[in-house]
Amino acid sequence: MAFKVLITDHAWPTTEPEQAVLRDEVGAESIVAPDASEETLVSLATDVDAIMTCFAQVTPAVLQAATKCVAVGRFGVGFDNIAVDTATELGMAVTYVPDYCVDEVSDHVMALLLTWNRRVALLDNSVKTTGWGSVPLTMRIMRLRGKTLGIIGFGRIGKSVCEKARAFGLDILVSDPYVSAEIVAERGARMVDMDTLLSESEFVSLHSPLTDETHNLISSRELELMKSDAFLVNCARGPLIDESALYDGLTSGQIAGAGLDVMVDAVPPPGTPLLGLDNIIITPHTAFFSQEATLELEQRAAREVCRVLKGEMPENLVNPDVLKHPNPRHSLPSATE
Numbered sequence: 042m043a044f045k046v047l048i049t050d051h052a053w054p055t056t057e058p059e060q061a062v063l064r065d066e067v068g069a070e071s072i073v074a075p076d077a078s079e080e081t082l083v084s085l086a087t088d089v090d091a092i093m094t095c096f097a098q099v100t101p102a103v104l105q106a107a108t109k110c111v112a113v114g115r116f117g118v119g120f121d122n123i124a125v126d127t128a129t130e131l132g133m134a135v136t137y138v139p140d141y142c143v144d145e146v147s148d149h150v151m152a153l154l155l156t157w158n159r160r161v162a163l164l165d166n167s168v169k170t171t172g173w174g175s176v177p178l179t180m181r182i183m184r185l186r187g188k189t190l191g192i193i194g195f196g197r198i199g200k201s202v203c204e205k206a207r208a209f210g211l212d213i214l215v216s217d218p219y220v221s222a223e224i225v226a227e228r229g230a231r232m233v234d235m236d237t238l239l240s241e242s243e244f245v246s247l248h249s250p251l252t253d254e255t256h257n258l259i260s261s262r263e264l265e266l267m268k269s270d271a272f273l274v275n276c277a278r279g280p281l282i283d284e285s286a287l288y289d290g291l292t293s294g295q296i297a298g299a300g301l302d303v304m305v306d307a308v309p310p311p312g313t314p315l316l317g318l319d320n321i322i323i324t325p326h327t328a329f330f331s332q333e334a335t336l337e338l339e340q341r342a343a344r345e346v347c348r349v350l351k352g353e354m355p356e357n358l359v360n361p362d363v364l365k366h367p368n369p370r371h372s373l374p375s376a377t378e
Contacts, residue, residue, distance in 0.1 A: 062343035133371035147201035149328035153300030186210030192240030194249035
């Protein structure tokens with residue numbers, strides 16, 4: 042009997058690349074959900090062998106309804122939209138693609154930083170609406186060489202941002218409790234505690250995963266430590282920042298500006314206060330995107346699910362504890378084998 046795979050949602054024009062991999066490698070039929078509501082996903086999950094998801098919430102209810110499901114594959118780096126604990130309890134393997142868009146996201150961080158510092162958006166708008174040279178050059182524009190960028194979270198993307206920022210002459214501070222000072226030093230950066238990083242950096246970029254520990258990682262206390270001309274960048278996960286505190290910090294002059302590619306609400310409503318501020322640059326969760334990165338993501342995410350369906354160990358298993366499950370859905374080698 043052919044496998045069935047539910048694709049909950051996608052942020053690209055077509056799902057044909059992933060469908061082709063699923064079809065060619067394991068003969069799987071793909072079902073693309075018409076919407077990402079829990080009710081819809083619960084109804085479609087009842088007889089599928091695997092679920093692939095981008096931004097949709099794969100909740101405990103969805104997983105409990107998927108009584109045949111052996112794998113949940115994430116189109117992306119993070120997996121906080123998947124009820125991983127529930128999947129593990131049910132014996133389902135969870136996979137992801139942690140390294141497909143490193144260049145794209147690190148490029149986006151630098152684009153936000155440079156757009157802000159060189160006032161590109163402001164000056165472009167002024168030329169088009171009020172004429173050449175219509176804005177007096179009284180705004181703060183820094184010479185980047187010798188200024189400091191603080192990177193919070195030094196995984197693949199944080200390391201890539203470090204490399205690109207150093208090319209502009211920025212000094213780099215790093216805060217990450219899970220990385221050694223030696224690894225940071227090898228990249229030409231200096232390890233410090235987060236308070237030191239915040240107080241000494243002109244620019245701060247967040248690259249931490251979203252966990253209970255990092256939720257509201259940047260709130261009022263942290264913003265008060267930052268310089269008044271500092272710029273905060275978040276191309277990681279929206280809830281790393283307390284948005285109410287950020288709004289207060291931006292409107293009071295506590296910090297100068299912010300660049301966000303992600304927000305707490307996946308699709309913030311038009312009345313969201315931050316959207317009305319002039320000292321913030323916001324892009325709609327597109328830091329991951331290039332045609333090359335998207336194709337790589339689609340194909341690699343599908344291959345990971347195919348590996349699990351074939352009983353092969355995936356390259357990137359989120360929940361290794363599932364290998365110890367007494368009655369797993371999957372047929373992967375157990376942790377004792």
